[in-house]
Amino acid sequence: MSPQLLSLLADATLQTLWMVGAAGLLGTLGGLPLGVLLAVTGRGDLLPHPIFNRVAGVVVNAARSTPFIILVVAIIPFTRLVTGTSIGTTAAIVPLTVAAVPFIARIVEGAVREVDRGLIEAAEAMGATPWQIVAKVLLPEALSGILLGLTLAAVSLIGYSAMVGAVGGGGLGDLGIRYGYQRFLPEVMAAVVLVLIVLVQLIQTGGEALARRVNKRNLKT
Amino acid sequence: MIRFEGVEKQYPGRGGAPVRALDGITAEVRRGEIFGVIGRSGAGKSTLLRTINMLERPTGGRVLLDGTDMGALDAAALREARRKVGMIFQHFNLLSSRTVYGNVAFPLELAGWDKARIRAAVDPLLDLVGLSDKRDRYPAELSGGQKQRVGIARALAAEPKVLLCDEATSALDPETTGSILRLLADINERLGLTIVLITHEMAVIKEICHRVAVLEGGRMVEEGDVFDVFVHPRHETTRRFVAGVTGGDLPETVSARIAPGWEGQGSPVLRITFRGANANTPVISHLSRSYGLDLNILHGRIDQIRGAPYGTLVVEAGGPAEAVRSALSFLSSNELGVEVLGHVPATLVAAG
Ligand SMILES: Nc1ncnc2c1ncn2[C@@H]1O[C@H](COP(=O)(O)OP(=O)(O)OP(=O)(O)O)[C@@H](O)[C@H]1O
Ligand SMILES: [Mg+2]
Numbered sequence: 001m002s003p004q005l006l007s008l009l010a011d012a013t014l015q016t017l018w019m020v021g022a023a024g025l026l027g028t029l030g031g032l033p034l035g036v037l038l039a040v041t042g043r044g045d046l047l048p049h050p051i052f053n054r055v056a057g058v059v060v061n062a063a064r065s066t067p068f069i070i071l072v073v074a075i076i077p078f079t080r081l082v083t084g085t086s087i088g089t090t091a092a093i094v095p096l097t098v099a100a101v102p103f104i105a106r107i108v109e110g111a112v113r114e115v116d117r118g119l120i121e122a123a124e125a126m127g128a129t130p131w132q133i134v135a136k137v138l139l140p141e142a143l144s145g146i147l148l149g150l151t152l153a154a155v156s157l158i159g160y161s162a163m164v165g166a167v168g169g170g171g172l173g174d175l176g177i178r179y180g181y182q183r184f185l186p187e188v189m190a191a192v193v194l195v196l197i198v199l200v201q202l203i204q205t206g207g208e209a210l211a212r213r214v215n216k217r218n219l220k221t
Numbered sequence: 222m223i224r225f226e227g228v229e230k231q232y233p234g235r236g237g238a239p240v241r242a243l244d245g246i247t248a249e250v251r252r253g254e255i256f257g258v259i260g261r262s263g264a265g266k267s268t269l270l271r272t273i274n275m276l277e278r279p280t281g282g283r284v285l286l287d288g289t290d291m292g293a294l295d296a297a298a299l300r301e302a303r304r305k306v307g308m309i310f311q312h313f314n315l316l317s318s319r320t321v322y323g324n325v326a327f328p329l330e331l332a333g334w335d336k337a338r339i340r341a342a343v344d345p346l347l348d349l350v351g352l353s354d355k356r357d358r359y360p361a362e363l364s365g366g367q368k369q370r371v372g373i374a375r376a377l378a379a380e381p382k383v384l385l386c387d388e389a390t391s392a393l394d395p396e397t398t399g400s401i402l403r404l405l406a407d408i409n410e411r412l413g414l415t416i417v418l419i420t421h422e423m424a425v426i427k428e429i430c431h432r433v434a435v436l437e438g439g440r441m442v443e444e445g446d447v448f449d450v451f452v453h454p455r456h457e458t459t460r461r462f463v464a465g466v467t468g469g470d471l472p473e474t475v476s477a478r479i480a481p482g483w484e485g486q487g488s489p490v491l492r493i494t495f496r497g498a499n500a501n502t503p504v505i506s507h508l509s510r511s512y513g514l515d516l517n518i519l520h521g522r523i524d525q526i527r528g529a530p531y532g533t534l535v536v537e538a539g540g541p542a543e544a545v546r547s548a549l550s551f552l553s554s555n556e557l558g559v560e561v562l563g564h565v566p567a568t569l570v571a572a573g
Binding site for chain 1: 306308379
């Protein structure tokens with residue numbers, strides 16, 4: 001591969017990392033609290049608020065059932081409002097984040113709901129406030145599951161990020177399409193796929209290791 | 222200390238009639254005692270226990286803790302009141318993400334104590350329950366008995382006035398159960414802590430409770446001093462629980478010969494109960510010498526209630542009806558339990 005192509009590959013990798021990293025972070029900032037709220041506001045939950053729960057649930061489902069490529073196009077006005085432009089790598093972070101928030105929210109909700117009700121009850125019996133239960137019981141006990149979910153979200157974001165080439169987002173997927181496919185440079189395609197595989201492996205392995213580390217539920221001594 | 226005043230709890234049934242989990246429970250738990258509640262599965266034991274700290278709100282009646290109507294407190298006052306009520310659970314409910322130390326410190330963190338004060342409180346508690354060497358272990362690394370010890374230490378951390386135990390030993394083997402019960406009895410004595418304990422095992426009641434209430438279908442069918450309930454169970458359910466640990470009353474061969482009641486005909490069959498110091502009195506020889514009775518021992522057993530020995534003897538008392546009557550009054554005036562189980566008809570006496 002020519003040095004030129006190598007530098008293209010390096011740029012594309014950085015762009016992907018930037019998009020996935022930023023969208024992952026922003027998605028977590030939005031999805032984590034939303035997921036916790038979804039988990040505690042249902043009927044019979046810690047802080048029941050059925051109206052909020054219903055509305056948030058519908059919005060999350062709507063966002064999740066929209067195909068990503070349609071989401072990208074549909075929210076172009078919003079993207080322009082936020083970043084001042086609708087094309088480019090940074091602009092692509094907006095639809096990625098919009099897709100990540102509900103995805104992460106559902107994952108977090110699931111992990112929080114997995115926490116044994118007995119623990120919530122024990123904390124209530126000790127006079128804990130609902131927010132103390134969220135901070136000191138639900139989040140620490142769900143942490144391992146949340147980390148696994150975030151790993152899954154990051155891997156999915158890598159996949160989504162390949163599609164944002166459609167709005168000039170750049171990144172590895174874009175490189176693969178434009179050079180590997182349209183200009184028929186199979187070695188570029190191969191290199192892109194290889195880098196993607198390595199990235200996904202690293203994220204998956206790292207995420208799992210972290211999740212295992214914080215999980216004290218089945219310790220082997 | 223704790224008063225239940227006509228406590229009722231109804232759950233909306235699925236489609237059908239509502240479930241009456243508690244049906245007018247009135248009872249009082251006295252300060253410093255270990256109060257046992259026994260009943261079969263679904264009798265309402267957990268529901269009753271959980272009304273004390275309002276984990277379950279009664280749909281009727283009141284629960285008073287030290288004179289405070291727990292149901293009338295607002296959210297903040299209830300949280301404050303709950304701190305003074307420790308609770309341990311069948312499945313321990315420890316936080317898996319915290320060490321032993323962290324679990325015991327948890328209620329104190331919730332109460333906003335600072336680190337130094339928490340440490341000063343937690344370390345002696347770990348000592349008390351014998352887990353100082355497991356301080357930095359996680360619950361997953363402990364046995365069931367050790368987990369329950371953590372649960373107990375955690376429940377005691379905020380210096381509660383009452384300790385509620387929901388089937389605290391049901392997940393443990395008999396030996397571990399014994400050690401946990403001894404720990405509870407020890408805490409009750411040393412700290413003067415009032416304990417309410419629910420179980421479906423009479424053996425647990427017998428081991429450490431002072432008084433017991435028997436629950437059946439949401440109603441309290443019997444209540445009293447453990448010894449009395451044990452020796453003279455009145456309700457059918459109670460009898461079955463008692464028989465469960467004493468292994469039944471009489472051997473088949475004995476009960477087959479006995480006819481009900483005694484009106485002066487034949488030889489009465491008596492059950493004499495000894496307790497504590499009486500257990501060592503030579504009652505039998507006294508009866509036979511002073512009243513001239515022929516005592517035929519049909520069945521006997523020695524057992525313990527709260528560590529105090531008690532024994533039951535089933536005897537057939539042969540002799541004049543007058544002598545038997547004076548022996549009976551001697552027995553009942555001597556704090557020995559006595560009960561006429563029936564009589565052996567004269568024909569059988571002659572034959573036997
Ligand atoms: N949340 C609930 N909703 C509906 N019914 C309930 C609920 N909780 C308990 N019940 C019913 O109330 C009754 C008493 O239940 P409770 O748990 O107090 O029994 P228990 O004596 O503790 O039984 P166990 O020994 O099995 O724990 C049962 O018939 C049960 O089905
Ligand atoms: Mg129960």
